[in-house]
Amino acid sequence: MVWLSGAALALSLMMMLGLVGYIAVKGLGFFWPSPIVQVQTTEGLILGEISAQEKAHGSDPAKTQFRVCNRDLYGQDYRWVPSAEIQALQRPLDAVLIERLENGPFIGFIQENTGDKLSLRTVDGQTLEVPSGQVVRIIPSNALGVVGKSRVYASRLWEFVAGAPRESNTEGGVFPAIFGTVMMVLLMSIAVVPLGVLAALFLREYARQGWVIRALRIAVNNLAGVPSIVFGIFGLGFFIYTVGGTLDQIFFSQKLPTPTFGTGGILWASLTLALLTVPVVIVSTEEALASVPRSQREASLALGATKWQTIWKVVLPGALPGILTGLVLAMARGAGEVAPLMLTGVVKLAPSMPLDGSFPFLHLDRKFMHLGFHIYDVGFQSPNSEAAKPMVFMTTLLLLLIVLLLNLAALRLRSKLRARVGGSSF
Amino acid sequence: MSTGVLDMELELEAKHPPAAMPRYRDMPLTDRAVLEAPNMVSVEDLNLFYGSKQALHGINLEVRKNTVMALIGPSGCGKSTLLRCINRMNDLIDNVKIDGRIRVGESDIYAPDVDVIGLRMRMGMVFQKSNPFPKSIYENVAYGLRVQGVKNRAVLDEAVERSLISAGLWDEVKDRLNESGLGLSGGQQQRLCIARALAVKPEVLLMDEPCSALDPLATSRIEELIFELKRDFTIVIVTHNMQQAARVSDFTAFFWMGKLIEVGLTEKLFTNPRERMTEDYISGRFG
Numbered sequence: 001m002v003w004l005s006g007a008a009l010a011l012s013l014m015m016m017l018g019l020v021g022y023i024a025v026k027g028l029g030f031f032w033p034s035p036i037v038q039v040q041t042t043e044g045l046i047l048g049e050i051s052a053q054e055k056a057h058g059s060d061p062a063k064t065q066f067r068v069c070n071r072d073l074y075g076q077d078y079r080w081v082p083s084a085e086i087q088a089l090q091r092p093l094d095a096v097l098i099e100r101l102e103n104g105p106f107i108g109f110i111q112e113n114t115g116d117k118l119s120l121r122t123v124d125g126q127t128l129e130v131p132s133g134q135v136v137r138i139i140p141s142n143a144l145g146v147v148g149k150s151r152v153y154a155s156r157l158w159e160f161v162a163g164a165p166r167e168s169n170t171e172g173g174v175f176p177a178i179f180g181t182v183m184m185v186l187l188m189s190i191a192v193v194p195l196g197v198l199a200a201l202f203l204r205e206y207a208r209q210g211w212v213i214r215a216l217r218i219a220v221n222n223l224a225g226v227p228s229i230v231f232g233i234f235g236l237g238f239f240i241y242t243v244g245g246t247l248d249q250i251f252f253s254q255k256l257p258t259p260t261f262g263t264g265g266i267l268w269a270s271l272t273l274a275l276l277t278v279p280v281v282i283v284s285t286e287e288a289l290a291s292v293p294r295s296q297r298e299a300s301l302a303l304g305a306t307k308w309q310t311i312w313k314v315v316l317p318g319a320l321p322g323i324l325t326g327l328v329l330a331m332a333r334g335a336g337e338v339a340p341l342m343l344t345g346v347v348k349l350a351p352s353m354p355l356d357g358s359f360p361f362l363h364l365d366r367k368f369m370h371l372g373f374h375i376y377d378v379g380f381q382s383p384n385s386e387a388a389k390p391m392v393f394m395t396t397l398l399l400l401l402i403v404l405l406l407n408l409a410a411l412r413l414r415s416k417l418r419a420r421v422g423g424s425s426f
Numbered sequence: 427m428s429t430g431v432l433d434m435e436l437e438l439e440a441k442h443p444p445a446a447m448p449r450y451r452d453m454p455l456t457d458r459a460v461l462e463a464p465n466m467v468s469v470e471d472l473n474l475f476y477g478s479k480q481a482l483h484g485i486n487l488e489v490r491k492n493t494v495m496a497l498i499g500p501s502g503c504g505k506s507t508l509l510r511c512i513n514r515m516n517d518l519i520d521n522v523k524i525d526g527r528i529r530v531g532e533s534d535i536y537a538p539d540v541d542v543i544g545l546r547m548r549m550g551m552v553f554q555k556s557n558p559f560p561k562s563i564y565e566n567v568a569y570g571l572r573v574q575g576v577k578n579r580a581v582l583d584e585a586v587e588r589s590l591i592s593a594g595l596w597d598e599v600k601d602r603l604n605e606s607g608l609g610l611s612g613g614q615q616q617r618l619c620i621a622r623a624l625a626v627k628p629e630v631l632l633m634d635e636p637c638s639a640l641d642p643l644a645t646s647r648i649e650e651l652i653f654e655l656k657r658d659f660t661i662v663i664v665t666h667n668m669q670q671a672a673r674v675s676d677f678t679a680f681f682w683m684g685k686l687i688e689v690g691l692t693e694k695l696f697t698n699p700r701e702r703m704t705e706d707y708i709s710g711r712f713g
Contacts, residue, residue, distance in 0.1 A: 295553060295557035298515065299553065299558075299559065299619070299622075300569070301546065302550075302551035302553075303547070303569060303570040303573065303622065303626060304544070304570060306543055314559055318560060
């Protein structure tokens with residue numbers, strides 16, 4: 001039995017490590033400049049990065065995929081070439097990869113750099129000019145040493161984390177999505193903790209324990225199993241159309257029919273997620289309340305404290321570590337949800353962030369970007385999903401990292417509190 | 427094996443030389459103050475039911491002011507239940523039904539208009555297992571005043587110091603009042619709980635086997651403390667330890683199966699009990 005349970009644990013750990021490792025390798029490798037190779041085929045010269053290789057399947061010969069870029073000239077970024085046709089493989093030192101603001105990267109050679117524009121030539125002789133303002137960075141991959149490549153890597157990584165997206169999210173950074181995700185989770189936490197803790201207090205401390213409360217408790221647990229899209233629909237119907245619509249009628253009637261709160265926004269998305277995660281908080285808070293020793297409640301009551309004073313001064317502080325455990329679980333769940341957000345305020349590209357320098361600074365009615373939705377959008381809704389694949393891996397990695405960071409922060413807070421409170425076993 | 431016990435006794439003797447030990451044991455039997463003290467707590471015809479099970483049967487008991495009343499008897503005889511009736515802690519348990527009366531001073535504490543919170547402020551309680559709050563030593567002692575709404579720092583400081591001195595803990599903790607109460611030893615924790623109960627200046631101190639989880643040394647400190655405290659408080663103590671009852675109390679009440687079998691001056695009850703059952707119990711023949 002020991003072996004069986006150990007093996008089960010090992011298997012799940014391995015699967016999780018495998019998943020994270022796969023994502024990390026696929027994503028992190030993307031920013032490292034690949035060598036640019038030039039090959040001779042029956043169709044002419046090809047210049048590009050080798051992006052994939054396929055073995056022969058039956059009558060299909062073995063093929064090699066090249067990332068040739070130059071979407072504006074070739075119509076596509078990638079080309080498949082039968083491996084047998086490849087000849088005269090070489091790495092021209094003067095070949096460059098130029099990242100542009102539009103039309104994806106260019107691979108070819110620089111003919112002339114006048115300062116305000118670049119004259120470029122592709123390997124098959126086509127020429128084009130690119131204004132310098134359009135150039136993000138020029139990478140002579142074959143001429144760079146490890147240090148140079150590391151520089152490019154760091155610069156790309158920084159752009160990814162801190163920059164805004166370009167080219168319908170397939171290039172550039174995801175900063176607005178990071179910001180939106182973190183902000184939404186924080187707003188959700190602000191909403192879910194009081195709601196969950198008060199509900200748990202009622203269930204555990206005030207309500208008369210009987211079949212009604214037992215049934216309620218089962219209902220709360222079942223609520224955690226309701227598909228998240230159902231919460232999304234509820235959020236849309238209740239928060240956006242009913243509450244938001246009413247708010248608009250009362251406070252923003254001069255703007256109608258353009259809705260202010262009557263449309264998706266970060267507030268409604270956060271509240272919807274708070275509803276989705278409140279069962280987690282209720283369950284762990286209840287357990288935490290139950291773990292506060294009866295002797296301490298009695299000591300407080302015997303000193304003439306009222307029930308509420310006892311709860312506020314003795315029970316809640318003792319239960320705080322457990323309540324925070326619930327919050328950690330809720331945050332982890334909330335940060336990873338996408339489906340309900342699609343109905344309540346997430347967008348592919350938000351023109352402005354929910355927090356900025358213009359009054360009133362916090363714009364709860366604004367739509368926002370979210371990493372989870374970004375993964376879905378870039379990976380499956382993008383016109384050029386092949387080119388965006390590495391972005392999907394990177395975004396996934398980032399989302400995992402953010403969930404990890406949020407959890408670590410909450411765990412730290414919890415261990416600090418526990419050291420202060422002492423004893424309590426959560 | 428016996429060396430351990432012997433060592434402990436020697437240590438005890440070293441700290442409390444025999445000459446000092448009987449100090450509170452040879453209290454004169456005919457202390458007029460004890461015999462003539464007014465009633466502080468009167469229990470009259472008290473019956474208590476847990477659901478349909480009767481736990482106390484027609485109890486009549488009087489506790490005099492500034493005396494120590496020990497409640498003894500085998501486990502489950504109802505002595506703790508009676509103690510918890512006096513500050514209405516049994517209200518917290520569902521399905522408890524009480525008839526009869528308990529008077530503290532002049533007022534009936536089960537009268538319908540009684541303020542239970544106010545009553546509990548007048549009754550200090552010390553529990554079997556020390557239960558300090560996971561707060562600092564200072565906040566533990568100040569808790570009772572804080573829930574009464576006292577915010578004045580000087581008042582709190584004075585009460586904390588006075589209570590810790592009364593509980594004989596001040597010298598040990600005065601330099602670390604801001605450390606957690608959970609960091610103290612078992613005996614210190616129990617004295618902290620006593621200080622916490624004293625801080626609100628209760629009229630009656632209810633002690634539910636306060637020494638059952640303590641070693642002999644800590645026990646003797648608490649017993650000395652009880653002897654000191656009765657100058658200012660009226661004390662009701664539940665104990666399983668008959669030597670303890672004999673050492674600390676002025677009056678002893680013996681319970682058996684929810685009934686009060688015998689109550690009287692401790693010296694008399696232990697040397698010359700009226701009831702056969704009492705004699706059997708205190709001589710260790712049953713229970």
